[in-house]
Amino acid sequence: MIGVGKIKQYTNVLDKPLSKGKQEVSLSAFAFLFSEMVQYNQTQVDNIAELERRLEDAGYAVGARVLELLCHREKGNRRETRLLGILSFVHSTVWKVLFGKALEIGCGGTLVRRVLMEESDRCQVADSLEKGTEHEDEYMISEKELLVNRFISIPKDMGTFNCGAFVAGIVRGVLDSAGFPAVVTAHFVPVEGQLRPRTTILIKFAEEVLRREARLG
Amino acid sequence: MIVCVAVVGHQNNPLYIQSFTEADDALKLHHIVHCSLDVVDERVNNPRKSGPTLNDTFLGLLYPTENYKVYGYLTNTKVKFILVTTDLDVRDADVRNFFRRFHSAYVDAVSNPFHVPGKKITSRTFAERVSTIVKSFGLSSAG
Numbered sequence: 001m002i003g004v005g006k007i008k009q010y011t012n013v014l015d016k017p018l019s020k021g022k023q024e025v026s027l028s029a030f031a032f033l034f035s036e037m038v039q040y041n042q043t044q045v046d047n048i049a050e051l052e053r054r055l056e057d058a059g060y061a062v063g064a065r066v067l068e069l070l071c072h073r074e075k076g077n078r079r080e081t082r083l084l085g086i087l088s089f090v091h092s093t094v095w096k097v098l099f100g101k102a103l104e105i106g107c108g109g110t111l112v113r114r115v116l117m118e119e120s121d122r123c124q125v126a127d128s129l130e131k132g133t134e135h136e137d138e139y140m141i142s143e144k145e146l147l148v149n150r151f152i153s154i155p156k157d158m159g160t161f162n163c164g165a166f167v168a169g170i171v172r173g174v175l176d177s178a179g180f181p182a183v184v185t186a187h188f189v190p191v192e193g194q195l196r197p198r199t200t201i202l203i204k205f206a207e208e209v210l211r212r213e214a215r216l217g
Numbered sequence: 218m219i220v221c222v223a224v225v226g227h228q229n230n231p232l233y234i235q236s237f238t239e240a241d242d243a244l245k246l247h248h249i250v251h252c253s254l255d256v257v258d259e260r261v262n263n264p265r266k267s268g269p270t271l272n273d274t275f276l277g278l279l280y281p282t283e284n285y286k287v288y289g290y291l292t293n294t295k296v297k298f299i300l301v302t303t304d305l306d307v308r309d310a311d312v313r314n315f316f317r318r319f320h321s322a323y324v325d326a327v328s329n330p331f332h333v334p335g336k337k338i339t340s341r342t343f344a345e346r347v348s349t350i351v352k353s354f355g356l357s358s359a360g
Contacts, residue, residue, distance in 0.1 A: 064294075065328050071274075071293035072324045079274070079293050177294040177334075179227070 024100075031151045038152070038163060048161045056169035056184075063173020066094060079178075083205070083213050086178050091129050091141055094174055099147045132202075137210050141171070142189065142200040149199065162186045164199050171201060181206040219351045220285065220301045221246040224323060226335060227295035229254050233338040237351055250299045253279045253287045257297055260289070275313055290316040298323070315354045322346040 041054045070093055071079075080086040132138030146164045154161055164186030172184040183204045190197040224233040236246050256279040276289035279299075286307065290298040298319055300312065326332060326343040 061330070061334075064334050067294055068292065068296075068324050068327050072320050079291065177227075179295060 027147075027150075030147075034148055034163075034166070035151070048158060052161060052165040055163065055165040056172065059166040059169020059171075060173040060176070063170040063175075064177045065173075066098070066170065067174045067177045070094065070097060081179075082216065083180070083209065086175065086180055087129060087139060087203075089178075090171055090174055094170075098170070135204070137205040137207075139203045139205075140200050141203070142198050144198055145196060146186075146199045160188065162188055162199065164201065168201055171203065175203070175205075180209050182209070218303045219354055220303055221250065221299075222301070222319070222347060222351065223250045223299040224338065225250070225254060225297045225299060228335075230335070231337070232296070233343070233347075235344065235347060237348070246301060249282060249285060249287065249301055253289060253299055254297065256280050256287075257289050257291065257299075261291065275316060277309075288312050288316075290320070292320065292323075296323075311354065315350060318350045319347065322350065 037058065038051075038055070041051055041058075045051045045054065074093065080089055128142050130140045130142065132140055146167055148166055149163050152163050154163075168184040168186040172182060175182045175184070183206075185202050185204075187200050187202060188197040189200050218238070220238050221234070221236040223231065223235070226232050231247075231250075234247060234250065236243050257276060260276055260279075274291055274293075276291055279287045279289045281287070284303055285301050286304070288300040288302070290300075292298075298316060300315065300319075322343055323338075325346075326338050326340050327334065329340060332338065332340070
C-alpha cells in the first residue's frame with residue numbers, strides 16, 4: 001500500500017521484524033560463516049561420520065525454524081498432510097527462500113520442465129525432484145551445485161564427505177517438524193562431461209509415513 | 218477479556234501457559250486448555266466438509282463452557298494456540314487478528330537459536346509481547 005504511514009528505518013538490524021520477507025544476505029558472508037562452522041566442528045570430532053552428523057544436526061535446527069517462519073509468512077498457507085504436498089513445498093518454497101532458486105519437478109527420471117536461473121547467463125538446469133525406482137519410500141532432490149558447497153573442495157583423504165549434510169539436515173528438520181519423519185542424506189553423483197559431480201539429496205521416509213499415505217488414498 | 222493463552226506442542230505438551238486474571242484458579246484454566254486439545258484433535262482428524270477447508274490454520278470456536286469461550290489455531294508444525302476468553306460478543310476478525318500477531322511473536326521466539334524445540338518458551342520478550350497483544354485485543358474489541 002503506497003503512502004500509508006511512514007517506513008520506519010531500523011538502525012539495528014536485530015530490531016527488524018521477522019515478517020519483512022525477501023531479505024538477502026551476501027554470499028561471501030554466508031560462505032565465511034559456513035566455513036567457520038565446518039572448521040569448528042572439525043576440531044571437535046575424530047572421524048568423518050561424526051562431522052557429518054554434527055552438520056546435519058545444525059541443519060536440523062535451521063529446518064525446524066524455517067518451517068515455522070514460512071508457514072507464518074506465506075499468506076493462506078495450508079498445512080501439508082500429503083507426501084507430494086510436503087515434497088513440493090520443500091523444493092519450491094524452502095529452496096526459493098534459502099537459496100534463491102526455483103526448482104523443477106521430474107517424474108521417474110525424466111525432466112518435465114526447466115527453470116532458468118536469472119542470475120547466470122548460461123542456461124542451467126536448476127534442480128529436480130525424482131522418485132527413486134528401487135524403493136517406494138525414496139525421493140531424490142538433485143542439484144548441479146549446492147550453494148553451501150560452492151567454495152568448498154574436499155581433500156582426498158576425507159573420502160565421501162559432503163558438506164551438503166547441512167542442507168540434508170535442513171530438509172530433515174522441515175520434514176520432521178511437519179510430521180513426516182525421514183532419513184535424509186547427501187551424496188555426490190558423478191556425471192560425465194562435467195568436472196564437478198552433481199549433488200543428490202536422498203530422502204527416505206519412515207514406515208509410518210507410507211502407511212498414513214496409503215490410508216489417505 | 219482474555220483470561221488465558223496457551224501454546225501446546227505437537228505432542229500435546231505445554232510450551233507456554235499464561236493467565237491474565239488473578240480471580241480464577243490457574244489449575245482450572247489449565248484444565249480447560251487441556252480439554253480443548255481433544256476438540257482440536259477431533260477437528261483435525263474429522264474435517265467437516267461444509268465447514269472451513271481442510272488444512273486451514275484458524276480452527277475457530279472450539280467449545281463454549283460455563284462462562285468461557287475457547288478458540289483454537291493450528292500451525293504447520295502441529296503446534297496449537299489456545300485462547301480462553303470471557304467476552305460474549307467477540308468478532309471473528311478480531312480473534313483471527315489476535316492469532317496472527319500471536320503467531321508472529323511465537324515464530325520470533327522459536328527462531329531464537331538458544332530455544333530448544335519441545336521445551337518451554339522461557340523468553341521474557343515473548344511474554345512481554347504476548348501481554349501487549351492481549352491488552353490491545355481487549356481495547357480493540359471494546360471499541
